[in-house]
Amino acid sequence: MPNDIKKTEITYDTLNSHQLQAIYKLTRQLASLGYEEDILEAILEDLIDETGAEVAGFIHYDPETDSFVPRTLKTRDEQKPDSIEFSQTVFRQVLESKEAVLTFDTRSDQNYAGTRSVIINKIHAILAFPLIINQQVYGILYFDSRKNRQSFNESARQFLSFFAAIASLALEQVRYKRQIENENILLKSKLENEIRFPTIVGESPVMTKLFRIIPKVALSEASVIITGENGTGKDLVAKAIHDASPRRGQPFLAQYIGTIPATILESELFGYKKGAFTGANADKIGLFEAVNGGTLFLDEIGDLAQDLQAKLLRVLQNKEIKRLGENTIRHVDVRILAATNKDLASMVKEGLFREDLYYRLNVINLIVPPLRERIEDIPLLVQHFLQKENSGNPLTIRREALKMLMNYGWPGNVRQLENIIKRASILAMDSEIKESDIQFDESVKGSKSSEYHGTMEEIKNKIIRQRIEQFKGNKTQAAKSLDISLRSIQAKSKELGI
Numbered sequence: 418m419p420n421d422i423k424k425t426e427i428t429y430d431t432l433n434s435h436q437l438q439a440i441y442k443l444t445r446q447l448a449s450l451g452y453e454e455d456i457l458e459a460i461l462e463d464l465i466d467e468t469g470a471e472v473a474g475f476i477h478y479d480p481e482t483d484s485f486v487p488r489t490l491k492t493r494d495e496q497k498p499d500s501i502e503f504s505q506t507v508f509r510q511v512l513e514s515k516e517a518v519l520t521f522d523t524r525s526d527q528n529y530a531g532t533r534s535v536i537i538n539k540i541h542a543i544l545a546f547p548l549i550i551n552q553q554v555y556g557i558l559y560f561d562s563r564k565n566r567q568s569f570n571e572s573a574r575q576f577l578s579f580f581a582a583i584a585s586l587a588l589e590q591v592r593y594k595r596q597i598e599n600e601n602i603l604l605k606s607k608l609e610n611e612i613r614f615p616t617i618v619g620e621s622p623v624m625t626k627l628f629r630i631i632p633k634v635a636l637s638e639a640s641v642i643i644t645g646e647n648g649t650g651k652d653l654v655a656k657a658i659h660d661a662s663p664r665r666g667q668p669f670l671a672q673y674i675g676t677i678p679a680t681i682l683e684s685e686l687f688g689y690k691k692g693a694f695t696g697a698n699a700d701k702i703g704l705f706e707a708v709n710g711g712t713l714f715l716d717e718i719g720d721l722a723q724d725l726q727a728k729l730l731r732v733l734q735n736k737e738i739k740r741l742g743e744n745t746i747r748h749v750d751v752r753i754l755a756a757t758n759k760d761l762a763s764m765v766k767e768g769l770f771r772e773d774l775y776y777r778l779n780v781i782n783l784i785v786p787p788l789r790e791r792i793e794d795i796p797l798l799v800q801h802f803l804q805k806e807n808s809g810n811p812l813t814i815r816r817e818a819l820k821m822l823m824n825y826g827w828p829g830n831v832r833q834l835e836n837i838i839k840r841a842s843i844l845a846m847d848s849e850i851k852e853s854d855i856q857f858d859e860s861v862k863g864s865k866s867s868e869y870h871g872t873m874e875e876i877k878n879k880i881i882r883q884r885i886e887q888f889k890g891n892k893t894q895a896a897k898s899l900d901i902s903l904r905s906i907q908a909k910s911k912e913l914g915i
């Protein structure tokens with residue numbers, strides 16, 4: 418090392434009271450700053466004055482590319498920062514020694530004489546010291562002066578070395594704080610994700626797949642049809658989609674369509690003007706308006722009357738509604754989720770459901786699997802419902818009783834399981850549910866587990882056969898009771914030879 422480059426040995430005796438004061442002031446200032454950029458800015462601002470340098474800068478060291486990247490620059494005169502060239506030689510020196518480097522009269526120094534930077538800027542004096550984070554050189558604070566060479570002395574070197582330690586600490590703290598904050602944000606969002614589906618219990622592959630799809634579906638604005646048998650959890654899925662969507666801060670409303678008379682349903686959905694019909698004593702806003710900005714869940718969409726199907730289509734196409742008895746067009750921004758346990762596609766074929774509406778609604782189709790296809794979730798669900806019944810001191814269930822539940826066919830799906838657990842909790846004589854406490858509800862259609870053995874096709878055929886028998890061969894009635902078309906039941910019975 419050339420003799421005019423001095424390595425720092427800190428002996429604090431050389432610090433004068435002015436420098437000590439500057440350190441005190443800066444230390445206090447740094448403690449109040451929360452961002453790395455602010456800290457670097459404050460350091461350079463103060464130290465450029467303190468040292469009398471003309472140029473000061475923070476140069477970040479990137480260990481990946483082994484390169485120096487100037488990040489924050491300050492100049493005393495009006496020199497434009499981009500015309501400054503730094504001495505890479507000094508940077509290397511600092512990087513290797515991890516200590517402050519002070520050099521005077523660079524023109525006579527072999528290390529610097531040939532370099533472009535010296536020739537261009539005629540650097541007379543350089544003071545550079547490392548900022549060290551986690552024992553690695555994070556960057557270099559760099560001061561150079563052509564005019565105030567005399568102030569780049571031993572005392573300044575000591576002062577800056579001392580200061581470097583404090584600045585490094587301040588940076589380390591801030592980075593640590595940021596890291597914790599980021600982790601915090603991550604954890605919070607993770608937690609939110611978990612809170613989002615608090616009641617959808619399930620670990621089976623089919624449910625896991627559904628849980629993975631829900632957040633993706635939630636982020637899109639597309640309409641969704643949730644299909645699944647009775648009691649599979651379609652309502653829960655709809656709520657989960659809303660809660661995971663950007664609309665979660667906005668209202669979520671569910672409207673059951675099922676057996677509600679069309680006129681009542683229409684005034685519920687669209688609202689009305691006073692006097693629109695007998696009994697309309699005041700203006701009333703409908704659900705589309707009430708839920709504006711949020712999500713409307715239409716349950717049992719398959720039951721929607723034909724003329725309301727047309728009206729719903731208009732809402733989906735134009736995002737506009739008209740209250741009953743009014744001509745004013747109102748703009749609404751509502752995401753529609755719909756659920757059905759019917760086969761809408763065949764309803765379309767049979768002319769019972771508008772094809773255009775079907776395609777508008779069915780942008781995404783989520784299928785909630787029946788409980789018999791996720792038997793492995795039963796222990797978890799049972800535990801969940803027992804907890805729901807008595808969160809403080811939940812009952813337990815005997816293994817044999819649990820086995821019984823796992824061997825059942827579950828025509829009423831999760832809702833039926835929930836009811837059976839509720840009943841068993843009441844019947845249980847002590848803190849444990851036994852086989853005798855479990856009573857399957859035989860009124861739920863086809864509830865004997867044996868009926869549900871076999872493939873879906875076999876089960877379907879079995880049900881159709883039973884139903885035709887039940888109605889003594891009247892296929893129209895059998896079709897109606899199963900909510901399928903006469904045509905499809907005729908085809909099926911021909912296939913089955915009945």
Ligand SMILES: Nc1ncnc2c1ncn2[C@@H]1O[C@H](COP(=O)(O)OP(=O)(O)OP(=O)(O)O)[C@@H](O)[C@H]1O
Pocket residue numbers: 616617618619645646647648649650651652653654716756758798801831832835
């Ligand atoms: N995976 C689940 N975890 C916890 N509870 C569930 C789950 N699935 C359903 N439930 C519960 O079962 C009951 C029925 O669920 P839900 O109302 O969502 O079913 P559905 O498919 O909408 O039924 P329907 O076809 O009759 O409208 C509710 O009490 C619900 O909380």
Ligand SMILES: [Mg+2]
Pocket residue numbers: 651652716756
């Ligand atoms: Mg429902």
